[in-house]
Amino acid sequence: MKTLKFNTAALYLVGSLLFLHSFTFAQQKRPAQTARTGAKSGYAAVNGLKMYYEIQGTGAPVVLLHGSFMTISLNWQELMPKLAANRQVIAVELQGHGHTADMDRPITYENLADDVSALLRHLKIAKADIIGYSLGASAALQMVLRHPEQVRKLVMISGVFRNNGWLPEVEASFPSITADMFKGTPLETEYKKKNPDPGHWPQFVKRAIEMDTKPYDWGADKIRQTKAPFFIIVGDADGVQHEHAVEMYRLKGGGKMGDIAGIPESRLAILPASSHVGIIAQTRYLLPMINDFLDGTPQPRASF
Structure with a gap:
Protein backbone atom coordinates (compact mmCIF):
# COMPACT_ATOMS: atom_id res chain seq x y z
CA MET A 1 0.00 0.00 0.00
CA LYS A 2 2.83 2.39 0.80
CA THR A 3 4.38 1.79 -2.63
CA LEU A 4 1.03 2.40 -4.31
CA LYS A 5 0.64 5.73 -2.52
CA PHE A 6 4.12 6.82 -3.55
CA ASN A 7 3.51 5.88 -7.19
CA THR A 8 0.16 7.69 -7.23
CA ALA A 9 1.75 10.83 -5.81
CA ALA A 10 4.72 10.59 -8.16
CA LEU A 11 2.57 10.23 -11.28
CA TYR A 12 0.30 13.09 -10.23
CA LEU A 13 3.15 15.44 -9.38
CA VAL A 14 5.43 14.59 -12.30
CA GLY A 15 2.65 15.08 -14.83
CA SER A 16 1.55 18.33 -13.23
CA LEU A 17 5.07 19.69 -12.87
CA LEU A 18 5.94 18.88 -16.48
CA PHE A 19 2.90 20.94 -17.45
CA LEU A 20 4.00 23.75 -15.15
CA HIS A 21 7.46 23.71 -16.73
CA SER A 22 5.95 23.95 -20.23
CA PHE A 23 3.56 26.71 -19.15
CA THR A 24 6.32 28.76 -17.52
CA PHE A 25 8.58 28.39 -20.57
CA ALA A 26 5.74 29.45 -22.88
CA GLN A 27 5.07 32.52 -20.75
CA GLN A 28 8.71 33.56 -20.97
CA LYS A 29 8.49 33.43 -24.77
CA ARG A 30 5.44 35.68 -24.97
CA PRO A 31 5.57 39.44 -25.71
CA ALA A 32 6.85 41.75 -22.99
CA GLN A 33 3.38 43.00 -21.99
CA THR A 34 2.74 39.72 -20.11
CA ALA A 35 5.87 40.12 -17.99
CA ARG A 36 5.74 41.68 -14.53
CA THR A 37 7.21 44.94 -15.82
CA GLY A 38 7.03 47.92 -13.51
CA ALA A 39 6.54 45.86 -10.36
CA LYS A 40 8.03 47.27 -7.17
CA SER A 41 9.48 44.80 -4.71
CA GLY A 42 10.40 44.86 -1.06
CA TYR A 43 10.57 43.04 2.25
CA ALA A 44 8.35 43.57 5.27
CA ALA A 45 9.22 42.56 8.82
CA VAL A 46 6.12 40.63 9.91
CA ASN A 47 5.83 38.16 12.80
CA GLY A 48 9.56 37.40 12.76
CA LEU A 49 9.69 36.97 8.96
CA LYS A 50 11.26 39.10 6.26
CA MET A 51 8.36 38.64 3.86
CA TYR A 52 9.03 39.36 0.20
CA TYR A 53 6.34 41.09 -1.85
CA GLU A 54 5.82 42.78 -5.21
CA ILE A 55 3.37 45.55 -6.05
CA GLN A 56 2.17 46.43 -9.52
CA GLY A 57 -0.51 48.83 -10.76
CA THR A 58 -2.77 51.33 -9.03
CA GLY A 59 -6.34 51.24 -7.84
CA ALA A 60 -8.28 49.02 -5.45
CA PRO A 61 -5.88 46.63 -3.69
CA VAL A 62 -5.91 42.89 -4.40
CA VAL A 63 -3.54 40.38 -2.77
CA LEU A 64 -2.25 37.26 -4.57
CA LEU A 65 -1.30 34.18 -2.53
CA HIS A 66 0.56 31.40 -4.38
CA GLY A 67 0.38 27.62 -4.09
CA SER A 68 2.68 25.21 -2.25
CA PHE A 69 6.38 25.43 -3.19
CA MET A 70 5.62 28.14 -5.77
CA THR A 71 6.79 31.72 -6.20
CA ILE A 72 5.23 34.90 -7.57
CA SER A 73 6.79 34.33 -10.98
CA LEU A 74 5.75 30.67 -11.22
CA ASN A 75 2.19 31.23 -10.07
CA TRP A 76 1.21 34.70 -11.24
CA GLN A 77 3.44 35.68 -14.17
CA GLU A 78 0.56 36.03 -16.62
CA LEU A 79 -2.38 36.93 -14.38
CA MET A 80 -0.65 39.56 -12.22
CA PRO A 81 0.09 42.19 -14.92
CA LYS A 82 -3.36 41.75 -16.43
CA LEU A 83 -5.07 42.30 -13.08
CA ALA A 84 -2.77 45.28 -12.51
CA ALA A 85 -4.22 47.07 -15.54
CA ASN A 86 -6.77 48.67 -13.21
CA ARG A 87 -5.86 47.49 -9.69
CA GLN A 88 -3.05 47.69 -7.18
CA VAL A 89 -1.86 44.08 -7.09
CA ILE A 90 0.22 42.90 -4.12
CA ALA A 91 1.79 39.47 -4.60
CA VAL A 92 3.59 37.86 -1.67
CA GLU A 93 5.93 34.94 -1.11
CA LEU A 94 4.82 33.10 2.01
CA GLN A 95 6.97 31.59 4.76
CA GLY A 96 9.82 29.58 3.26
CA HIS A 97 8.77 30.23 -0.34
CA PRO A 106 5.29 25.68 12.17
CA ILE A 107 4.04 26.36 8.65
CA THR A 108 0.28 26.48 9.12
CA TYR A 109 -2.57 28.11 7.25
CA GLU A 110 -3.32 30.16 10.35
CA ASN A 111 0.26 31.47 10.58
CA LEU A 112 0.34 32.26 6.87
CA ALA A 113 -2.90 34.23 7.19
CA ASP A 114 -1.56 36.17 10.17
CA ASP A 115 1.53 37.07 8.13
CA VAL A 116 -0.59 38.43 5.27
CA SER A 117 -2.68 40.38 7.75
CA ALA A 118 0.49 41.93 9.22
CA LEU A 119 1.77 42.76 5.73
CA LEU A 120 -1.41 44.69 4.94
CA ARG A 121 -0.99 46.68 8.13
CA HIS A 122 2.67 47.30 7.21
CA LEU A 123 1.55 48.63 3.81
CA LYS A 124 -1.22 50.68 5.48
CA ILE A 125 -3.94 48.92 3.49
CA ALA A 126 -7.11 48.70 5.56
CA LYS A 127 -9.02 46.25 3.35
CA ALA A 128 -8.24 44.28 0.20
CA ASP A 129 -9.59 41.61 -2.10
CA ILE A 130 -7.70 38.32 -1.66
CA ILE A 131 -7.02 35.80 -4.45
CA GLY A 132 -5.44 32.53 -3.37
CA TYR A 133 -4.47 29.38 -5.24
CA SER A 134 -4.25 25.93 -3.58
CA LEU A 135 -2.20 26.50 -0.39
CA GLY A 136 -2.79 30.22 -0.93
CA ALA A 137 -6.54 29.68 -1.28
CA SER A 138 -6.78 28.01 2.11
CA ALA A 139 -4.52 30.66 3.64
CA ALA A 140 -6.81 33.30 2.10
CA LEU A 141 -9.83 31.59 3.67
CA GLN A 142 -8.06 31.76 7.03
CA MET A 143 -7.67 35.49 6.40
CA VAL A 144 -11.46 35.74 6.20
CA LEU A 145 -11.91 33.65 9.35
CA ARG A 146 -9.20 35.32 11.45
CA HIS A 147 -9.09 38.87 10.04
CA PRO A 148 -12.50 39.47 8.42
CA GLU A 149 -12.22 43.26 8.71
CA GLN A 150 -9.32 43.20 6.22
CA VAL A 151 -11.04 41.20 3.44
CA ARG A 152 -13.56 42.69 1.03
CA LYS A 153 -13.95 39.72 -1.35
CA LEU A 154 -12.30 36.30 -1.53
CA VAL A 155 -11.35 34.30 -4.64
CA MET A 156 -10.46 30.68 -3.81
CA ILE A 157 -8.83 28.79 -6.68
CA SER A 158 -8.53 25.05 -5.92
CA GLY A 159 -8.63 25.36 -2.14
CA VAL A 160 -10.32 23.45 0.70
CA PHE A 161 -11.52 24.11 4.24
CA ARG A 162 -11.33 20.46 5.36
CA ASN A 163 -8.56 17.98 4.67
CA ASN A 164 -11.01 15.53 3.07
CA GLY A 165 -11.98 18.19 0.56
CA TRP A 166 -9.18 16.68 -1.54
CA LEU A 167 -9.83 13.59 -3.65
CA PRO A 168 -9.00 10.50 -1.56
CA GLU A 169 -6.02 9.53 -3.72
CA VAL A 170 -4.60 13.04 -3.48
CA GLU A 171 -4.98 13.20 0.30
CA ALA A 172 -3.40 9.73 0.59
CA SER A 173 -0.38 10.88 -1.44
CA PHE A 174 0.66 13.74 0.88
CA PRO A 175 2.72 11.65 3.37
CA SER A 176 4.75 10.24 0.45
CA ILE A 177 5.88 13.60 -0.91
CA THR A 178 9.61 14.28 -0.53
CA ALA A 179 12.08 16.78 -1.95
CA ASP A 180 13.47 14.09 -4.28
CA MET A 181 10.17 14.03 -6.17
CA PHE A 182 10.74 17.66 -7.19
CA LYS A 183 14.30 17.14 -8.44
CA GLY A 184 14.89 19.13 -11.62
CA THR A 185 11.45 20.80 -11.57
CA PRO A 186 10.85 24.57 -11.69
CA LEU A 187 9.83 24.43 -8.02
CA GLU A 188 13.26 23.22 -6.88
CA THR A 189 15.07 25.48 -9.36
CA GLU A 190 13.22 28.61 -8.23
CA TYR A 191 13.78 27.83 -4.56
CA LYS A 192 17.52 27.30 -4.96
CA LYS A 193 17.84 30.42 -7.10
CA LYS A 194 15.83 32.79 -4.91
CA ASN A 195 15.72 31.55 -1.33
CA PRO A 196 18.22 32.96 1.19
CA ASP A 197 18.93 29.39 2.36
CA PRO A 198 18.93 27.17 -0.77
CA GLY A 199 20.31 24.18 1.15
CA HIS A 200 17.18 24.13 3.33
CA TRP A 201 15.05 22.77 0.45
CA PRO A 202 14.64 19.14 1.70
CA GLN A 203 13.72 20.28 5.21
CA PHE A 204 11.37 22.92 3.84
CA VAL A 205 9.46 20.41 1.69
CA LYS A 206 9.02 18.16 4.72
CA ARG A 207 7.86 21.04 6.92
CA ALA A 208 5.52 22.48 4.30
CA ILE A 209 3.75 19.20 3.62
CA GLU A 210 3.22 18.42 7.32
CA MET A 211 0.19 20.70 7.59
CA ASP A 212 -1.64 18.63 4.97
CA THR A 213 -0.90 15.29 6.64
CA LYS A 214 -2.94 16.13 9.74
CA PRO A 215 -6.77 16.23 9.83
CA TYR A 216 -8.33 19.69 9.92
CA ASP A 217 -11.80 21.13 9.58
CA TRP A 218 -12.42 24.85 9.94
CA GLY A 219 -16.15 24.45 10.40
CA ALA A 220 -19.12 24.73 8.09
CA ASP A 221 -20.86 27.05 10.54
CA LYS A 222 -17.89 29.41 10.53
CA ILE A 223 -17.85 29.48 6.72
CA ARG A 224 -21.59 30.19 6.68
CA GLN A 225 -21.17 33.13 9.07
CA THR A 226 -18.50 34.91 7.03
CA LYS A 227 -19.56 38.21 5.48
CA ALA A 228 -17.17 38.54 2.54
CA PRO A 229 -18.49 37.15 -0.77
CA PHE A 230 -16.60 34.08 -2.06
CA PHE A 231 -15.77 33.11 -5.62
CA ILE A 232 -14.95 29.39 -5.50
CA ILE A 233 -13.10 28.11 -8.59
CA VAL A 234 -11.97 24.54 -9.28
CA GLY A 235 -10.97 22.60 -12.38
CA ASP A 236 -13.04 19.76 -13.80
CA ALA A 237 -9.94 17.54 -13.37
CA ASP A 238 -8.82 19.15 -10.10
CA GLY A 239 -7.47 17.49 -6.95
CA VAL A 240 -10.27 19.23 -5.03
CA GLN A 241 -13.54 17.32 -4.87
CA HIS A 242 -16.32 19.08 -6.76
CA GLU A 243 -18.72 18.16 -3.96
CA HIS A 244 -16.53 20.08 -1.52
CA ALA A 245 -16.58 23.20 -3.71
CA VAL A 246 -20.38 22.92 -4.07
CA GLU A 247 -20.75 22.48 -0.30
CA MET A 248 -18.79 25.68 0.30
CA TYR A 249 -20.89 27.51 -2.31
CA ARG A 250 -24.09 26.36 -0.58
CA LEU A 251 -22.72 27.56 2.77
CA LYS A 252 -22.34 30.99 1.16
CA GLY A 253 -25.96 31.11 -0.03
CA GLY A 254 -25.68 29.30 -3.35
CA GLY A 255 -27.61 26.31 -4.64
CA LYS A 256 -30.94 28.07 -5.12
CA MET A 257 -32.78 29.03 -8.29
CA GLY A 258 -31.57 32.55 -9.00
CA ASP A 259 -34.77 33.51 -10.86
CA ILE A 260 -36.69 33.00 -7.64
CA ALA A 261 -34.19 33.64 -4.86
CA GLY A 262 -31.96 36.15 -6.66
CA ILE A 263 -28.32 35.74 -7.66
CA PRO A 264 -26.13 35.29 -4.55
CA GLU A 265 -23.12 37.50 -3.94
CA SER A 266 -20.87 34.42 -3.87
CA ARG A 267 -20.07 32.47 -7.03
CA LEU A 268 -18.93 29.03 -8.18
CA ALA A 269 -17.08 28.00 -11.34
CA ILE A 270 -15.77 24.65 -12.56
CA LEU A 271 -13.33 25.30 -15.40
CA PRO A 272 -13.18 22.86 -18.32
CA ALA A 273 -10.06 20.86 -19.18
CA SER A 274 -8.33 22.11 -16.01
CA SER A 275 -6.20 20.08 -13.61
CA HIS A 276 -5.08 21.26 -10.19
CA VAL A 277 -1.80 22.70 -11.48
CA GLY A 278 -3.12 23.45 -14.96
CA ILE A 279 -5.87 25.74 -13.68
CA ILE A 280 -3.39 28.58 -13.09
CA ALA A 281 -2.72 28.65 -16.84
CA GLN A 282 -6.38 29.31 -17.65
CA THR A 283 -6.03 33.09 -17.78
CA ARG A 284 -8.61 33.32 -20.60
CA TYR A 285 -11.23 32.08 -18.14
CA LEU A 286 -9.88 33.39 -14.86
CA LEU A 287 -9.24 37.02 -15.79
CA PRO A 288 -12.73 38.05 -17.01
CA MET A 289 -14.53 36.06 -14.33
CA ILE A 290 -12.39 37.42 -11.49
CA ASN A 291 -12.64 41.00 -12.78
CA ASP A 292 -16.42 40.69 -13.06
CA PHE A 293 -16.66 39.27 -9.53
CA LEU A 294 -14.45 41.94 -7.97
CA ASP A 295 -16.18 44.76 -9.86
CA GLY A 296 -19.72 43.40 -9.82
CA THR A 297 -22.73 44.12 -7.67
CA PRO A 298 -25.43 41.65 -6.62
CA GLN A 299 -28.05 41.05 -9.31
CA PRO A 300 -31.74 41.17 -8.46
CA ARG A 301 -34.08 38.24 -8.97
CA ALA A 302 -36.00 38.15 -12.22
CA SER A 303 -39.51 39.62 -12.37
CA PHE A 304 -42.17 38.50 -14.82
Missing part, protein backbone atom coordinates in the same frame (compact mmCIF):
# COMPACT_ATOMS: atom_id res chain seq x y z
CA GLY A 98 10.81 32.08 -2.94
CA HIS A 99 12.69 35.05 -1.49
CA THR A 100 11.10 34.61 1.96
CA ALA A 101 13.28 32.49 4.25
CA ASP A 102 11.81 29.79 6.46
CA MET A 103 11.87 30.25 10.22
CA ASP A 104 11.62 28.16 13.38
CA ARG A 105 7.83 28.21 13.47
